[in-house]
Amino acid sequence: MIYILYMFVFGFLLTAVIGLFASWIDRKLTARFQYRQGPPLLQPLYDILKLLKKETLIPFGAPKLTFLAAPLFGLIGVTVVSTVLWVNNINPQRTFMGDLIVVIYFLMVPSLSIILGGFASGNPLASLGASRELKLILGYELPFILAILVAVIHADFSIRLGDILEAQARNGAIAVSWSGGLALLIAVICMQGKLALVPFDIPEAETEIAHGVLIEYSGVLLAMYKLMKNMLLFVLPFFIIIIYMGGLRVSGLHLLYGILEYVGLVAVITVIRNTNPRLRVDQIMKFFWGPVTILAIVAVLLALGSY
Amino acid sequence: MGILDTAFLKSLWVFHLSTGSCNNCDIEILDCLTPRYDIERFGMQLVGSIKHADVLLVTGSVNRKCIPRIKRVYEQMPEPRLVVAIGECALSRGAFMHSYNCPVPLDHLLPVDVYIPGCPPKPEAIISGLVKLIEQKQSPVDEVKE
Amino acid sequence: MDRQEILQSIKDRFAEEIVSVFEKSVKRVYIEIKPGAIIGMAKYIFQDLGARFNIASGVDGRNEMEVLYHFTIEDNNLVISLRAILPKTKLEIDSITSVFAAAHWIEREIHELLGIKFIGHPQLQRLLLPENWPEGVHPLRKDYEEWDPDAIRDRGV
Numbered sequence: 001m002i003y004i005l006y007m008f009v010f011g012f013l014l015t016a017v018i019g020l021f022a023s024w025i026d027r028k029l030t031a032r033f034q035y036r037q038g039p040p041l042l043q044p045l046y047d048i049l050k051l052l053k054k055e056t057l058i059p060f061g062a063p064k065l066t067f068l069a070a071p072l073f074g075l076i077g078v079t080v081v082s083t084v085l086w087v088n089n090i091n092p093q094r095t096f097m098g099d100l101i102v103v104i105y106f107l108m109v110p111s112l113s114i115i116l117g118g119f120a121s122g123n124p125l126a127s128l129g130a131s132r133e134l135k136l137i138l139g140y141e142l143p144f145i146l147a148i149l150v151a152v153i154h155a156d157f158s159i160r161l162g163d164i165l166e167a168q169a170r171n172g173a174i175a176v177s178w179s180g181g182l183a184l185l186i187a188v189i190c191m192q193g194k195l196a197l198v199p200f201d202i203p204e205a206e207t208e209i210a211h212g213v214l215i216e217y218s219g220v221l222l223a224m225y226k227l228m229k230n231m232l233l234f235v236l237p238f239f240i241i242i243i244y245m246g247g248l249r250v251s252g253l254h255l256l257y258g259i260l261e262y263v264g265l266v267a268v269i270t271v272i273r274n275t276n277p278r279l280r281v282d283q284i285m286k287f288f289w290g291p292v293t294i295l296a297i298v299a300v301l302l303a304l305g306s307y
Numbered sequence: 308m309g310i311l312d313t314a315f316l317k318s319l320w321v322f323h324l325s326t327g328s329c330n331n332c333d334i335e336i337l338d339c340l341t342p343r344y345d346i347e348r349f350g351m352q353l354v355g356s357i358k359h360a361d362v363l364l365v366t367g368s369v370n371r372k373c374i375p376r377i378k379r380v381y382e383q384m385p386e387p388r389l390v391v392a393i394g395e396c397a398l399s400r401g402a403f404m405h406s407y408n409c410p411v412p413l414d415h416l417l418p419v420d421v422y423i424p425g426c427p428p429k430p431e432a433i434i435s436g437l438v439k440l441i442e443q444k445q446s447p448v449d450e451v452k453e
Numbered sequence: 454m455d456r457q458e459i460l461q462s463i464k465d466r467f468a469e470e471i472v473s474v475f476e477k478s479v480k481r482v483y484i485e486i487k488p489g490a491i492i493g494m495a496k497y498i499f500q501d502l503g504a505r506f507n508i509a510s511g512v513d514g515r516n517e518m519e520v521l522y523h524f525t526i527e528d529n530n531l532v533i534s535l536r537a538i539l540p541k542t543k544l545e546i547d548s549i550t551s552v553f554a555a556a557h558w559i560e561r562e563i564h565e566l567l568g569i570k571f572i573g574h575p576q577l578q579r580l581l582l583p584e585n586w587p588e589g590v591h592p593l594r595k596d597y598e599e600w601d602p603d604a605i606r607d608r609g610v
Binding site: 027031034035036037038039040043045046047049050052053054055056057214215216217218219222 | 317318345355359
């Protein structure tokens, strides 16, 4: 019973609030980079509330059930991941065997729901965007898993999130070691790909394919997709903080460090987003399967040698 | 006004449609999005798909070939929706009112909410027109007083 | 070849087809020709003199129509325009698509807007007017009448 409360309060509400705040930080920083004023603080909330008022249009050639269910899948996936992460962060004893695998598995559900939504739209531009998102997933999943493997090795080959947290409480954060730092760098790059932000935002390119995947969505469904993307903006840096930087400990100075780490990660995402052009799909594949995977293998070897 | 109506007016997403214009008004619309006359501080964004849009910005005098296409685009916009006519050509076909290829002005085809005159209108004029639209929707004026 | 040599060679070669030559300025020359001679002169100017075909234009005059072909010779900064005057009873001229393919679309446009027939054109149909435009109505003629009952030809207020 307590888990339902956890899921609703921590998994959904708190994640949504912090995610919308992170989205505002992103837009305001982008605006200041471009030497202009940005939107006010509550702007992401206004966007989602406005979308609830619009009517929902379903295209004629679209399979109705898939079209309506795809955003719901994504939202549920993000909520489950966030619940697992929060439960482990608050009380590392509540971990269960293989919950790291559950988190990695459910982190793929948002991207999968975007692909489902794209293919269920009945629009050739949406299918194009969805097939590009498929190629993007093929690119970044391997280095991401290798980077997580580094953290698993540091925690004595245990695939429980609670063990990783406790190993960091004993020995210090994983990110300060050589292999940990390298793995953190690779995880940040893969996170940029998972969030589908520039330079890897080819599935949802505005100018190229007229919003690609989400071209036929409107109203409540679009609000769910936007909320899912904003919640991902909180969940992924939180995941990286748990694995590499010791989690978010709510006691005095450590809370401040945690908040600074989170805001720092969002700022890194924004800086990368504003200073890079968009890459083509073949360039993305060469990038992820070339330098990034090699660095990830080097990081795993360093971790095996206890560096 | 409920919370949803307030949120609607604070976050208007615009879609730009050019129906055979000389592109001067289009350049002035793009000027509004640049750092000098930034309209993102009002919450307005330029979207690429008509199904995400709230406001349809129409420029250009309406060709014969463009009439069925404008109607199709307008039907694909989800309610509640607004139409803004920018530039002289969109108001009354401007210099082309006696032309063989522009049969009717825009308001015989779509219900227009705000007219922004000018050839092309300055970005300050476009912003002033959009602010008047927001004010009018916030406190609607009654139709005809006796 | 400089400017005088170019104009002299054209005048010598096509002496009986040129009606008049009007040199408006150093850069601009109008040569009025008989309509039957257009293919020979276009071939000469394009191939032997190395000119570039810019555009063609059509004018509806009071008693006749004319078609102008504009050529540019960039080395000498010279624009030569060939004027072919057609009587309103017989609006036909040879098509120069056989000499260079760049005239394909402009001749289609002159045909649909003014009603001049180009003999030998591979695909003479309408280019820019919409599909529901009636046949035989040419908008840019001086005696064009409005065929659409729903059109508003004034301010519409």
